Amino acid sequence: MMAALCALLVIPLLLGIVTYLSPAPRISQALTVAGAIATLALAGSLLELRGGRISTAGGILYADSLSVVLLLSVALVYAASAIFSIGYLKSEQNSPGFSRYARNFYALLNLFAFTMLLVPATDNLGLVWVAVELTTIVSALMVGLEGTGSALEAAWKYILIASAGLALALLGVVLLYASGTGALGPGYEPNWSVLLSASGRLEDSTVRLAFLFAVIGFGTKAGLVPMHTWLPDAHSEGPTPVSALLSGALLADAMYAIFRFYGITVGAVGAGFPSTVLFVFGITSLILAGFFVLIQRDFKRLLAYSSIEHMGVLAVGTAFGTPLALYGVALHVLTHAATKSMAFFGAGSILKKLGTKETAKVRGLIHIVPATAVLFLMAGIAISGLPPFGIFRSEFLILAGGFSRGGALFIPAALLLALVNLAFLGLFRYANQMVLGEPPKGAKPGEASRWMVAAMVFALVFVLGLGVWVPDILSATLRGAANVISGGR
Amino acid sequence: MGALEAVGNLSAVLVILMQFGLLRSRAIHGQTSLYAFESFFVAVFSGVAGLITGNVGLYVLAAVTVVAKVVLVPAIVLRLTRGIDEHVEVEVPLAVGVPSSLIAALVFTGIAYAATLKLNLRGVLLPHSAFAIGLAVVLIGFFFMITRLNTISQLIGLLTLENGIFLGTVAIAPGLPLLVGLLILFDVLMAVLVFGVLVRLLAVRRSTVTTSPLRELRG
Incomplete structure (x- = not known):
């Protein structure tokens, strides 16, 4: 198991170096696809933990059920993006400076995957913070990779806001550490497992402050409103494979840190305070994202706002705190990763084909790019939370978990239901408009790239698969993850 | 209060003084030197804390802080302005004037x-006030980033x-643990390079x- 965890981290790191040195983009492409799929397989093999955990070198490397859920979703998006990138870069093949662009692109893509896999693979919360900050640094370069004025503006906004937010998260980490010095002595390893087992003896008011800073800080990175302002820009201006990684994998990584803080805070001060905080941020995110989805004119930004909505769903689901809702939350991390990548791949493919991001200018895709159109429509239906796709299942579980508790949870649960439907209206309407109707004049039929379609089909396997069937072994891991989030040991 | 605590407190106070000074400074060079001085006093505080607690790691952090944040980072920031000299205005444009900024800083x-x-x-063995000063520096730092309309000042x-x-x-x-501290410093260095x-x-x-042309993306 430990070997699998190590290999899963080493592969993308090595690939990052190799692809930077590689003489031909073709080699980088092949290596990256092979490496990413191997990473996904290794992450899958960790399901064998079945709710257990592994730890080595004082917790520097560590995995429990919650880690496995995150490793799986990051590796899934990484593999899908690696496939999609082949098609995405194809259209630029003949532009000047292509080999340099491809080299930077692949080196950064692999390093970005490495940093994102590092976040859930350690027990040390100081290292978690360092890894999250590294993801910012690497991905900001990727967002700015196209080198256009607006891409650079987006990259600047992103790295500045995210770093400032993460500074506050660091303050949260430090405060949490300080809250334990009374019980654990002045110098101890800042590990999740250590803090969790001592959570009853942590200093109350300090833990509260630490949790607030952590939610604001990591929440900036996760795109919770009102710290979300960098997100739509970075998602829409970056290259599409990066948008998928940012949305499907990175946001969840940041939420992961909040999950961990939540468990410890529940142990220290009870569920009331941390749940209230998450309700406020979650519901605010849902409201704002829901309305922005309704009025958005740029389809990549539309998907970005939908990501904010889904992070809101995760926050509210965590706040419900019932085992069923938390199971739904863990599943939602996975289903959102698969579905949002698929949707971004569709958007990226359409953007390459028609050269516009404006929803109004895209019509009749079914006549121009039939395969992409059908897949994009399916992704649209899936992302709006309709059956038979995965997000329907996870959102349903979260809602059922909220309503099952009854009492005071009824209002937020009802709000969640209403707001999810609002976003559904917006997304579904746009997806319909883009796919059906008369195609714009002069658009030649023919898919932008077969690789892009392949990446969407790859994602669809999970989008649909998780909707109709959750294998027992995955279910055990999800139950374990729910237990970890709630502060169980 | 012992002499060590006094030195510790003094260096913490000097840190916030530098931060106030930053609000008055309107040139990139001045701001960079103030940052270097501020980092130096942070390092002194870390060294003193090492003496008080007997934690050797804090000496190492103090030494690394001096190398990284008093020497390297300011050097990188100053290099940034070279080559793009013609784009760097002599005075950083302000969204909020110096007197109001100082009053805001007092409130923070x-x-x-x-x-x-x-x-x-x-x-906790160290003067409690140092944490409050740290938090104040954070708040003023945020204010500084928001009101100084220049990418290098934001950095x-x-x-x-x-x-x-x-x-x-x-x-x-x-x-x-020392390892965490060192990794955080490493992160800062990497971030500065990418910002650069x-x-x-x-x-x-x-x-x-200046940041005023960065207004294309909204909504």
Whole structure:
């Protein structure tokens, strides 16, 4: 198991170096696809933990059920993006400076995957913070990779806001550490497992402050409103494979840190305070994202706002705190990763084909790019939370978990239901408009790239698969993850 | 209060003084030197904390801080302005004038003190006020980033923010393992390099380092 965890981290790191040195983009492409799929397989093999955990070198490397859920979703998006990138870069093949662009692109893509896999693979919360900050640094370069004025503006906004937010998260980490010095002595390893087992003896008011800073800080990175302002820009201006990684994998990584803080805070001060905080941020995110989805004119930004909505769903689901809702939350991390990548791949493919991001200018895709159109429509239906796709299942579980508790949870649960439907209206309407109707004049039929379609089909396997069937072994891991989030040991 | 605590307190006070000074400074060079001095006092505080707690890791952190944040980072920031000299205005444009900024900073300092009064931290040997000062530096750093309309100043503001957190960390969690501290410093260095790349690219593309043209993306 430990070997699998190590290999899963080493592969993308090595690939990052190799692809930077590689003489031909073709080699980088092949290596990256092979490496990413191997990473996904290794992450899958960790399901064998079945709710257990592994730890080595004082917790520097560590995995429990919650880690496995995150490793799986990051590796899934990484593999899908690696496939999609082949098609995405194809259209630029003949532009000047292509080999340099491809080299930077692949080196950064692999390093970005490495940093994102590092976040859930350690027990040390100081290292978690360092890894999250590294993801910012690497991905900001990727967002700015196209080198256009607006891409650079987006990259600047992103790295500045995210770093400032993460500074506050660091303050949260430090405060949490300080809250334990009374019980654990002045110098101890800042590990999740250590803090969790001592959570009853942590200093109350300090833990509260630490949790607030952590939610604001990591929440900036996760795109919770009102710290979300960098997100739509970075998602829409970056290259599409990066948008998928940012949305499907990175946001969840940041939420992961909040999950961990939540468990410890529940142990220290009870569920009331941390749940209230998450309700406020979650519901605010849902409201704002829901309305922005309704009025958005740029389809990549539309998907970005939908990501904010889904992070809101995760926050509210965590706040419900019932085992069923938390199971739904863990599943939602996975289903959102698969579905949002698929949707971004569709958007990226359409953007390459028609050269516009404006929803109004895209019509009749079914006549121009039939395969992409059908897949994009399916992704649209899936992302709006309709059956038979995965997000329907996870959102349903979260809602059922909220309503099952009854009492005071009824209002937020009802709000969640209403707001999810609002976003559904917006997304579904746009997806319909883009796919059906008369195609714009002069658009030649023919898919932008077969690789892009392949990446969407790859994602669809999970989008649909998780909707109709959750294998027992995955279910055990999800139950374990729910237990970890709630502060169980 | 012993002599060591006095030196510790003094260096913490000097840190916030530098932060106030930053609000008055309107040239990139001046801001960079103030940052270097501020980092130096943070390092002194870390060294003193090492003496008080007997934690050797804090000496190492102090030494690394001097190398990284007093020498390397300021050098990188100053290099940034070279080559894009023609795009760097002599005076950084302000969204809020100097006198109002200073009053705001006073208010932030008060808020930081009030917020930390209630924290009941057991097992802490160092002057409690240093954490409040760290928090005040963070708040002023944010204010600085928002009101100084220049990409390099925004970077300096972010760096001072990190200084404030470092000060606060040493004050309330001096036992945080050395490895974590070193990795955080490494992160800061990497971030500065990437910020540098972006500042230069933006300067070349927009032929300025002011932030006012960065308004294309909204909504």
